[in-house]
Amino acid sequence: MRIALLGGTGDVGEGLAVRWGRDTDHELLVGSRDPERAREAATAYAETVAADTGGDPDDLAIKGFTNEMAADRAEIVVLAVPPYHVADTVETVADGLDADDVVVTPAAGMQRDEDGFSYHPPGTGSVAALVREETPDAVPVVGAFHNLAAGRLAALDAPLGIDTLVFGDADDAVSRIVRLAEEIDGLRALRAGGLGNAPEVESLTPLLINVARENDDLHDLGVRFD
Numbered sequence: 001m002r003i004a005l006l007g008g009t010g011d012v013g014e015g016l017a018v019r020w021g022r023d024t025d026h027e028l029l030v031g032s033r034d035p036e037r038a039r040e041a042a043t044a045y046a047e048t049v050a051a052d053t054g055g056d057p058d059d060l061a062i063k064g065f066t067n068e069m070a071a072d073r074a075e076i077v078v079l080a081v082p083p084y085h086v087a088d089t090v091e092t093v094a095d096g097l098d099a100d101d102v103v104v105t106p107a108a109g110m111q112r113d114e115d116g117f118s119y120h121p122p123g124t125g126s127v128a129a130l131v132r133e134e135t136p137d138a139v140p141v142v143g144a145f146h147n148l149a150a151g152r153l154a155a156l157d158a159p160l161g162i163d164t165l166v167f168g169d170a171d172d173a174v175s176r177i178v179r180l181a182e183e184i185d186g187l188r189a190l191r192a193g194g195l196g197n198a199p200e201v202e203s204l205t206p207l208l209i210n211v212a213r214e215n216d217d218l219h220d221l222g223v224r225f226d
């Protein structure tokens with residue numbers, strides 16, 4: 001499978017790229033607004049994976065592209081960009097999406113004040129609803145990976161043992177993303193219903209950040225539903 005990580009030069013892009021790069025044989029297309037930055041990031045991720053596995057970075061299918069090229073070539077398109085830029089990003093890649101693809105949003109709108117972080121969705125009610133609005137109707141949208149700390153994903157020696165919640169209105173698409181998430185060692189994917197449940201899932205992100213900030217040794221924490 002070909003997976004595009006749009007904004008894959010950032011923290012979540014790195015974490016997902018090195019985990020899928022190590023744990024699967026999928027082709028990883030690191031996307032950026034700047035193809036040179038994408039190529040540099042892809043090379044660095046391949047080196048990280050090879051250092052962990054003892055393999056050769058040149059044997060790994062992790063390559064850099066513009067966001068448009070990555071989305072056009074991939075079947076799974078992860079919007080690993082800040083929440084305020086998901087709409088623009090979807091607009092730039094929309095022509096390359098088709099009904100067999102799945103668009104995945106891990107984004108949570110947040111704001112910060114003196115008490116910490118709070119959930120701050122766009123006017124659509126959730127980032128996922130905004131992505132749904134911007135994405136061509138035939139292309140399924142799935143939410144996943146909101147509650148994973150990027151730093152923990154990127155540290156390949158860190159065991160995960162955590163859950164991610166996956167939601168969406170198209171059952172086949174949700175199943176594809178559940179399987180893809182569970183190919184990462186130590187990650188369990190739990191279904192969380194339809195896109196209408198996005199606010200509950202997205203609002204976990206500021207909650208986890210606040211808990212991490214308030215408690216020593218809980219940096220990069222995750223959740224396990226048990």
Ligand SMILES: NC(=O)c1ccc[n+]([C@@H]2O[C@H](COP(=O)([O-])OP(=O)(O)OC[C@H]3O[C@@H](n4cnc5c(N)ncnc54)[C@H](OP(=O)(O)O)[C@@H]3O)[C@@H](O)[C@H]2O)c1
Pocket residue numbers: 006007008009010011012013031032033034037038079080081082083085088089106107108109145146147148149150151205
């Ligand atoms: N960080 C976490 O631990 C975490 C955990 C769970 C979910 N998330 C969600 O995952 C998403 C990505 O988070 P992140 O921490 O990886 O973000 P990030 O590192 O701040 O940014 C990711 C990438 O977005 C691109 N970008 C920046 N400004 C942009 C713009 N104006 N238009 C289009 N692209 C732009 C950049 O790539 P180029 O400059 O190369 O184009 C950047 O490398 C967010 O929506 C966040 O809510 C984050």
